[in-house]
Every structure is written in C-alpha cells, then in structure tokens.
Amino acid sequence: MPWPNSADDPVFEMIAREEKRQNSTLQLIASENFASPAVMAATGSVLTNKYSEGYPYKRYYGGNMVIDEVEDEARRRVCVLFGAAHANVQPHAGAIANMGVYQAVLQPGDTVLGMSLDHGGHLTHGSPVNFSGRQYRFVSYGVTASDERIDLDDMAAKAHAEKPKLIVAGATAYPRIINPQPLRELADEVGALLMFDAAHIAGLIAGGVHPNPMPYVDFLTFTTHKTLRGPRGGCILCTAEHSAAVDKAMFPGIQGGPLENTIAAKAVAFAEAATPQFQDYAAAIVANSAALAAALSAHGFRLVSGGSDNHLLLIDLRTFDADLTGKEAQAVLDEAGISLNKNTIPDDLRSPFVTSGVRIGTPAVTTQGMGVAEMETIADLIVRALRGRGDHSAIASVKAAVVELCDRFRPYPELGV
Numbered sequence: 001m002p003w004p005n006s007a008d009d010p011v012f013e014m015i016a017r018e019e020k021r022q023n024s025t026l027q028l029i030a031s032e033n034f035a036s037p038a039v040m041a042a043t044g045s046v047l048t049n050k051y052s053e054g055y056p057y058k059r060y061y062g063g064n065m066v067i068d069e070v071e072d073e074a075r076r077r078v079c080v081l082f083g084a085a086h087a088n089v090q091p092h093a094g095a096i097a098n099m100g101v102y103q104a105v106l107q108p109g110d111t112v113l114g115m116s117l118d119h120g121g122h123l124t125h126g127s128p129v130n131f132s133g134r135q136y137r138f139v140s141y142g143v144t145a146s147d148e149r150i151d152l153d154d155m156a157a158k159a160h161a162e163k164p165k166l167i168v169a170g171a172t173a174y175p176r177i178i179n180p181q182p183l184r185e186l187a188d189e190v191g192a193l194l195m196f197d198a199a200h201i202a203g204l205i206a207g208g209v210h211p212n213p214m215p216y217v218d219f220l221t222f223t224t225h226k227t228l229r230g231p232r233g234g235c236i237l238c239t240a241e242h243s244a245a246v247d248k249a250m251f252p253g254i255q256g257g258p259l260e261n262t263i264a265a266k267a268v269a270f271a272e273a274a275t276p277q278f279q280d281y282a283a284a285i286v287a288n289s290a291a292l293a294a295a296l297s298a299h300g301f302r303l304v305s306g307g308s309d310n311h312l313l314l315i316d317l318r319t320f321d322a323d324l325t326g327k328e329a330q331a332v333l334d335e336a337g338i339s340l341n342k343n344t345i346p347d348d349l350r351s352p353f354v355t356s357g358v359r360i361g362t363p364a365v366t367t368q369g370m371g372v373a374e375m376e377t378i379a380d381l382i383v384r385a386l387r388g389r390g391d392h393s394a395i396a397s398v399k400a401a402v403v404e405l406c407d408r409f410r411p412y413p414e415l416g417v
C-alpha cells in the first residue's frame with residue numbers, strides 16, 4: 001500500500017518555520033539546547049515502531065532482540081558516565097523520572113523535603129498544583145535572604161523537626177553549584193533517603209564542571225535534553241539497593257511502552273557526553289555564563305546570588321528599571337528575537353505570571369559556538385531592546401543585529417537550513 005502523501009501537510013510548513021526561528025533568534029532559555037544530528041537521526045528512526053514493555057531480556061512482546069541491545073547499551077553507557085550501579089532510561093521526561101523515584105520509595109502522605117518553587121525548585125519538588133504536592137507532604141526549604149544560596153541551616157532544622165523520608169536536592173533556577181556532601185550528611189543524620197534532581201546540570205556533571213552527586217545519593221534523576229544535549233526525555237540512576245523498586249515503579253507502575261527511538265538517542269547522547277570535546281563544551285557553557293553575568297551586571301542588573309557558577313543566571317530587573325517586569329521583558333525580547341523566560345526572584349513581590357526577574361542560560365548559544373565576545377554582544381542587545389521598548393524601530397534594529405549574529409553561528413550548517 002502506498003504511503004499517504006503528506007508533503008503538502010501544513011505541519012511541515014510549520015516545522016520549517018520553527019527551524020527558521022531557531023536559526024535566526026537567540027535561544028537563551030536555560031533548559032534548552034540543540035541536539036546533535038546523530039541524536040535527531042536516532043529519534044526519528046524506525047525504533048518508534050516497536051512495542052517493548054518491560055526491560056531488556058524480560059519483555060512482554062516478541063521481536064525485541066535488537067531493542068534489548070539498544071536499551072542495555074544506553075543503560076551501560078549512562079552508568080559509566082555518572083558512576084552509577086543501576087539505570088532506568090525509560091522515563092519519558094524529567095517529571096516522570098521524579099515520579100518514578102517517589103513511587104519507588106514513598107507512600108501517599110509521606111513527608112519529603114524539597115526546594116520551594118519560588119526559590120528555584122521545580123514543580124515536581126512539592127508544588128501544590130503538581131502531583132508531588134498533592135500526593136506527598138512536602139516541606140520546603142529555600143535560599144537565605146542574605147547571600148541567596150541554599151540555606152543549609154534552615155534545611156537542617158526542618159529535616160530534624162519533620163523527619164522526612166526523602167530529601168530532594170536540585171533546582172530549576174539556581175545559579176550556583178550544589179554541593180552534595182552536606183546533603184548526604186544531613187540525610188544520614190535524620191535517616192532520610194537522598195535524591196538529587198540534576199535535570200538542568202546533568203551535562204555539567206558529565207562534563208566535569210559540577211561535582212557528581214552520584215557517590216552521595218540514593219537516586220540521581222535528570223532530563224536528557226537540557227545541558228546533556230540529548231533527546232527530550234528523563235533518566236533515573238540509583239544504588240543497587242533500589243534498582244528493583246525503581247524499575248517496578250516506572251513499569252508497570254507509571255508508564256506503558258518505552259520510547260525506544262528516544263532511548264537509542266539517549267545512548268547516542270551519553271556517548272557524546274563521554275568525549276573530551278564535551279568536557280570543553282561544558283567548560284565553555286560556564287565561562288559564557290560568567291561572562292554574560294559580568295556584562296549584564298556592568299549594565300546595572302542585579303544578579304541573584306551575585307553571579308553564576310553554572311549555566312544560568314537569574315536577573316533581578318528592578319535595579320535596571322523598577323517598572324520593568326519579567327513578563328514585559330520576556331515579551332519585548334521575544335519581539336527582538338531574543339528568547340528567554342520570566343522568572344521569580346527569591347521572595348518576589350510580583351506574581352509568578354508577572355515576576356521581577358528573568359532567567360538566562362548559555363547551553364544553546366554555546367553549542368552554536370558562541371564565546372565570551374558574543375556574550376558581551378548579547379548583553380548589549382538585551383539592554384538595547386529593553387531600553388528601546390515601545391520604540392518599534394529600536395526593536396527592529398536589535399532584531400536585525402540578532403539575525404546577523406545567528407547567521408554566523410548556525411547550529412546545523414551541515415543541514416543547509
């Protein structure tokens with residue numbers, strides 16, 4: 001039977017326009033990146049056709065001889081990359097990886113200590129609108145008012161008072177290194193399990209520019225599409241002790257058939273992340289973030305915690321312009337071809353839909369090959385756009401400069417787009 005002719009399906013025209021948008025605007029969203037052509041090839045492969053419920057060599061359906069090899073290879077590679085005893089590479093996303101750990105070791109109503117959303121934590125760390133906050137009793141810790149770094153004293157006081165079954169470390173908007181060692185000590189003091197959610201920083205860990213939490217934790221969860229630069233997906237690493245519970249939680253507990261095309265792409269990304277070139281990449285992400293922080297700070301923005309030692313910065317807009325909200329900054333910059341997101345700053349007086357801050361990340365522009373000089377250019381472009389808000393010709397001139405900059409750093413020159 002002939003395939004339907006989808007060549008003139010408008011969806012492909014939309015994909016082409018998105019390709020153009022990614023090529024001609026700046027991607028400064030801290031959780032985004034450009035996956036390699038090899039990662040995309042695996043994602044788009046015939047492995048999408050296969051049902052493989054279960055785990056390698058223990059499947060519910062036949063025909064999984066090759067799939068078993070693929071998933072086993074992905075597990076092996078990621079265990080070597082992070083020094084883990086066991087890996088589950090099936091979670092469809094970072095949120096589902098976290099759900100898998102919770103389901104493996106918690107009962108509904110159990111107490112968990114997690115970072116609050118408005119201080120940089122993730123929705124899955126106990127937000128009341130998320131399954132995590134609805135099913136479990138989360139107690140939140142945050143950053144200090146003085147240096148805006150994780151408040152270990154407050155965390156310890158809460159851990160001793162509340163005796164959580166699990167402590168969740170990791171963040172989605174925190175510009176500093178998170179040292180896993182004191183967290184392990186605290187978990188041991190109160191008899192808690194320790195999970196580190198490295199969704200944002202997995203690539204920095206693999207690249208050797210952030211301490212590896214694996215030796216200290218019971219569970220390490222992460223996304224494969226942020227700094228790790230693989231396909232959109234999640235992963236759980238754990239000690240041997242918890243391997244059976246984690247696997248059972250993911251399947252049959254939460255998911256049905258795994259996305260083996262994505263798992264093949266994860267395997268490709270794990271191999272890419274194990275190379276010396278990836279170490280250079282991770283170091284360049286951090287150098288670029290520090291350069292962008294310095295340049296924006298020189299323009300009058302206040303950096304939450306005073307700077308950045310990872311891949312992202314949190315900008316407090318109020319010192320630059322007290323009337324400028326994160327929402328408006330995001331809209332103006334979008335118009336100028338600069339893509340980033342509004343973000344609350346610690347103890348923000350504005351709502352999460354308005355905010356007083358923006359979050360900026362360097363993983364994607366670093367993949368494109370931009371360096372410290374371009375970070376200064378980007379800071380100038382951001383300032384020009386924000387100062388020129390309301391003035392359409394000023395915004396148009398920034399947009400033209402953005403297009404010119406992006407033209408020099410095409411993410412996929414080999415694809416000819």
Ligand SMILES: *Cc1c(COP(=O)(O)O)cnc(C)c1O
Pocket residue numbers: 031092093094095096098121122124170171172197198199200223233234
């Ligand atoms: C992005 C993120 C997640 C969720 O990942 P998804 O793939 O979007 O579900 C979980 N935890 C943290 C800390 C994150 O930053």
